[in-house]
Amino acid sequence: MQAACYEYYKHGGKAQILVAKNDKEVARLKDAVALAGKKPFALPDFRARNSEDLRSYSAELYALLAALNHFANEASPKKVLISPLRTLLHPLPAPKLLKRRTLCFGERVSLAAFKEELLHWGYTFVDVVESHGEVSFRGDIIDIFSIDAVEPVRISLFGDEIESIRFFACETQKSDKTEHESVTILPALFGLDAQGFERVLHTIENTPSDAFVKDMLSMGFWGLGELRMDYLSHFDACFAQKMDGEIAEIALFDETIDAARLLALPLLPEPKQYQDIEVSAPKPFLELHQNKRITLLARNEALLKQVNIEELGRFQESPLVVNIMSKEEIILSLNKPLSKKRPKRPSMILDELRIGDYVVHESYGVGIFKGLTNTTVLGATRDFVTLVYQGEDKLLLPVENLHVIDRYISDGGGLATLDKLGKGSFQKLKAKTREKLFEIAKEIIDIAAKRELVKGFSVRCDHEEMALFRAQAGFEYTPDQERSIEEIFEDLGSGKVMDRLLSGDVGFGKTEVAMNAILATVKGGYQVAFIAPTTLLSSQHFKSIKERLSGFGVRLAKLDRFTTTKERTSLLRGLAEGSIDVCIGTHALLGAPMKNQALLVIDEEHKFGVKQKEALKNMRANIHVLSMSATPIPRSLNMALSSIRQYSQILTPPKEREDVRTFVKEYDEVLVKEVLLREIRRGGQIFYVHNRIASIESKARELRQVLPSLRILVLHSQVSAAFTEKEMLRFEEGAYDVLLSTSIIESGIHLPNVNTIMIESSDHFGIADLHQLRGRVGRGARQGFCYFLVQNKEALTDQAKKRLVALESNASLGSGSVLAYHDLEIRGGGNLVGEAQSGHIKNIGYALYLKMLEDAIGELMHHEKSEKKEIDLKLSISAYISPECVGEDRVRLELYRRLSHCKSIQEVYEIEEEMCDRFGSVDVPTKQFLELIVVKILGMASQVSSIANYQQNITVAFEDGKKEVLKSPSKDDDDILATLLEYLRKKEKR
Incomplete structure (x- = not known):
């Protein structure tokens, strides 16, 4: 196929569109077209059905629109669009929608007009930009992730003038130091104006679809109407190879396909000079054909040296993978096809705490997180985290001490019991757990010590x-x-x-x-x-x-x-x-x-x-x-x-592993039947999660009414282990079509034939549990499908909708997966200790339990003191990360969390630099909060137990009982902080 393609375009082939079977063929043809001196543009395999929710196809949709945009805006007559057949069966956006915008250093930008433009272009407005097609406006800073970019760009304005253009990393949100003269932005979806945008929205509203949220990203492609065109009719096109069978099969399932028109498209002519070759041992092969003209393609010279064939042919530095030969010539590539880049896991856990989550305070135990509260106490304004305990008692925790709380994760995800404030019962529980932990730590160390002595x-x-x-x-x-x-x-x-x-x-x-x-x-x-x-x-x-x-x-x-x-x-x-x-x-x-x-x-x-x-x-x-x-x-x-x-x-999945295609749907029998039939037709099996033991049998009857021939295995925690084991073996052998179970789906088993999972009442699960359940399918090279079902989408809170939609569009990325990984990591630590400890874990939560275990092991091995003293800061200064500087509560909370964990001043200054980069110059209250964290770190290094002030007088008390009184030039916040910092820095030097 590469030989035919290379020969056709080398000899002046005119077809501007080349049609292939799938992504693999497209990649091979793209390389052959490039070697023949043409400019190839590759479209992805876009298999969405008409009016289907496109959120779970967002990666393919963005890749499709980016490639079309580059093709449409390429002036050279040598351009070739290479596409899988199924992609071209859809009418695609017309060239007039494939606009672009170049922003240059020093250019004046009207913020309001630019926001409007990006909204019409289909960008999603977010707090933190993490994936393609997202934009964030924060004062004079704009972050944009264009769909064709490797990294998002950060644009800083001075007034309405562009002052700096820099790219930044999603994982850290830190920008590169390199300044750029200009950057080109493509529409996230389509280059619509205000009128076109309204018209498309109107069409979307009236298009029948089971999309969970009918918006531009979910449905925009289907709402374009006359703004789309048939690329196969508009350009000269030809097939790379015969596809009669595929065309007949597609036409059978979709009557709108004109099979006769497709079959009339010409085929690439058979090659007369070249043929495709596969070479496993390059050296002997080339020695055999030394009389021919040999061109060796390799990404670098090192590849030639590895196989020791430098002297056998002409080296051409190239990333292409083309292997063909004629009577006179051999073109041989030493490159391996590049594997699909996997998204990096962001390091920030943005959604770590949501209002209503259970948290564990190191000293007071399990409470409910109620968000940030900005409060003025004795004339000073500060941010506190509100925690609610038994009897609606409230605890206001200063944000600089956020490190003393963690999300409550229990064994098996059970619910927590709230502790009572001021009873001291939690401290007794902790002490009892600590004793048990020392026994475990000692046992772990003893076993290791004995093994050390054995040869x-x-x-x-x-x-x-x-x-x-x-x-x-x-x-x-x-x-x-x-x-x-x-x-x-x-x-x-x-x-x-x-x-x-x-x-x-x-x-x-x-x-x-x-x-x-x-x-x-x-x-x-x-x-x-x-x-x-x-x-x-x-x-x-x-x-x-x-x-x-x-x-x-x-x-x-x-x-x-x-x-x-x-x-x-x-x-x-x-x-x-x-x-x-x-x-x-x-x-x-x-x-x-x-x-x-x-x-x-x-x-x-x-x-x-x-x-x-x-x-x-x-x-x-x-x-x-x-x-x-x-x-x-x-x-x-x-x-x-x-x-x-x-x-x-x-941590890296196998190369052939696909991300799981995820859909959020309202429960509907027709949908359930369609999903079950599709998986059974391709010879697969299904997990169906129904998380209530009381009604699981009636759910099995309901499914049998939908499909009477369905073979269902019902399992839950009340079924005996022996029965479960025997029937799971039968399930693996194909005796059942569906495993209907509670969320106990075995996490250790490998069932590559199960590639569809349906989860009922998915809004009742935590994001980590949903992420883990989704991970049960798509374990082989087959595409996995996951359906999050909800009973009534109108009854859902906006927050629940947002979380489900985020999972739908991010099959593998986003803070959701970081959070899931974080939960899983903690549970994995619990596995090391063993389930016999589940009672202690339930009392104080996994995170605190493992923190205490680390301390116990550290103490037994290094005789270190595990108790860290906290400094009591009673300073009447206004210090908080202001909403003017960082607008979103969850982002502020994340910054507070990271600052509270800082152990060195250097870490605080790095976060300050990052904040200036992400949000612009920090204002006075924010700067003062950063200085307060520095005071806390310096104070801990000098064994300070508390710092308080009354007007200009500052009292510094030490752990040994000594006190020192300082006097600042005035009672102003900046003077008090400057006096304290000067004193503590001198103390640290001494």
Whole structure:
């Protein structure tokens, strides 16, 4: 196909549109067109159906509009638009809607007119710009993320004149230091004027659709009417290859498609000179064809040196991937196709606290967060966080002490019980928990100390055999997988006993990493036991390990509740004699005698019972242990445990993994039937989440009425473990179409055939739970679908609507996923400690529990004092981040949270610089608040316990009981702060 395309355009081919099957073909054709000297523009595979909600297609829609814009505005006659067939079946925006606007340094901008223009162009107005098509106006600062840009741009105005143009990073919100002369902005959607915008909105309003919110982003594409045109009729077009079957299939499902017109389009002529080639070993291939003219395409010279073929052909620095040959010439690329860039996870947890959330205060326990309150006390204005406790008692927490509260996350997401203010009961609870934690910490450290004294089996791996094993994986390892394997091999060969935790989401390739360790151990002459908590998990592992290792002479066996007595006897004999290399099983494998065991692999260890954990403890005393977990552990706890236990993380998903297509819909039987049928038609299965045990059976009857032939498995927490396990095995084998369950859907299982999930009453779930449930599907290379269903969208609060819509348009990004990851990380830390602690966790929440565990481990290991004293600041100065400077409460709260966690003055100054960058110059109250944080940090370094003032007199009290009185030049806020800062800085120097 590349050969035909290259030859056609090299010899003056006229078609301005080239039609391909899918994204992969488009990428290959794009490279061939570019090599032939044309300018290619590629459209994405846009598979939305007419009047469908486009929020979940926003990434494709933006890519489509950006590519069309660049194509329309390209003056060169050499331009070629390459597109998948399904994209061109839609009429696309006419060239007059594909406008652009260039903003230059020194240009005058009318803010009101510019806002209006961006609104008509389809931009979404937000507080913080995080993804394409968003804009934020904050005083004299404008952040815009154009749909064709790699990073958003920050424009600073002086009055109405553009003073600076700089790009910035979404993850940190900090701008680059490089100033730009100009920047070009494309419409987020369409370049409409006020009249056109109103007309499109009117059309949208009258278009029948089940879109959750009927707005420009959800429906705009369908509301353009005569502003769209058929690109296939307007430009010369041809097919890259025959597509009769595809056209017939599409026409069968959509009667509006004119199949005859499509079939009349010409086909790329067959190549006369060139042919496509696939080369796995470049050097011998090129040596064989030395008499030909050879062009080598590579991103850099290093690629040539790697394969040692510099002297065999002419090097052309190019990112293209084209492999073709003729009788006289070979064009060979050493580049690999670039994998799709995954969005980086933002580091800011913007939605961390919402009004009504449960929080835990380190000293007062569980309360309800009620937002920020700006209050004047003794003539000084300050911001406080309001917390409500039992009996409607209120606590006003100064924002500089925000670090003493954290969101309440309980075991299994249960509801909290509010504590009573002033009773001291929470302090008693904490003390009791602390005692228990010291026992746990001591146990963790003792086990580690014992293991340190034991000499481990030294496993040397055969690198050639391991390279062959990797080559047969059928996919490329991610950098995280490679790093984890290296770390494990280092441990195995060190002569010390390994105790490593490998964490990564389901489907991210933990088992593949473990298989490298298993093969190396077996080839080193040792045996391996692989233990999982359930029969389903162990049988899944057995299948995948057998598939990968049987070709390498590894003798495998499986031991679980389905193993007969006869098989069990023979298996145990084989283990004791050494005729079995690897045994995979459940806790039935615990304590089985093995002749020469060097490695124990444990999956989801926290799911084992107390007895099994004891047996595991005895087993692991002198052998290498690799534990695998699908939940990450908090960074800080990892640091506390790092000297005791090694830790590897797999954070990057496999290359072929797609983001899950997400829809928010009002519950409707027709929709449910359509979704179920579509998944069943493609041979898949469905998760249906109904979170009420009382009505789950009637929901099953309801679904059977919708589709009488539906095979439904009903599971919830009151169903016995044995039944659950047996039926889940049958579900995996395809005995059921739908798993109807509460939100207990097993987080550790890998069911690649389940690629649709429907969640009823999704507005009753937390954002982290929804994010985690969505992660249950789309685990293979197949597109996953997630439907968040609500009973009545009119009854939802604006806040709930916003949260669901954010999840719909962000399949993988945004603060929602950071928050989900944050919750998951904390729960993962709880997994390390074990479920026996769930009572203590419920009392004080995961976050505080793990903070106290870190302190206990730190104290036992380094004899550090874990209690940090707080400074009592009673200064009558007005200090707060003003709404004039930072308009949004949630953004101010995030800044307060970060400032309260600052441990050095340098960190405060970095945040100040960031604030000037993001919001413009800081005003007086904001500057004074930043200085107050500096006072607090300096005071803590000098063991100050409290600072208070009465007019000009300032009293500084120390932890040892001493006091000093300072006098400032006046009672003005700035003088009091300046006097304090000067005194504390001198003290710090001394």
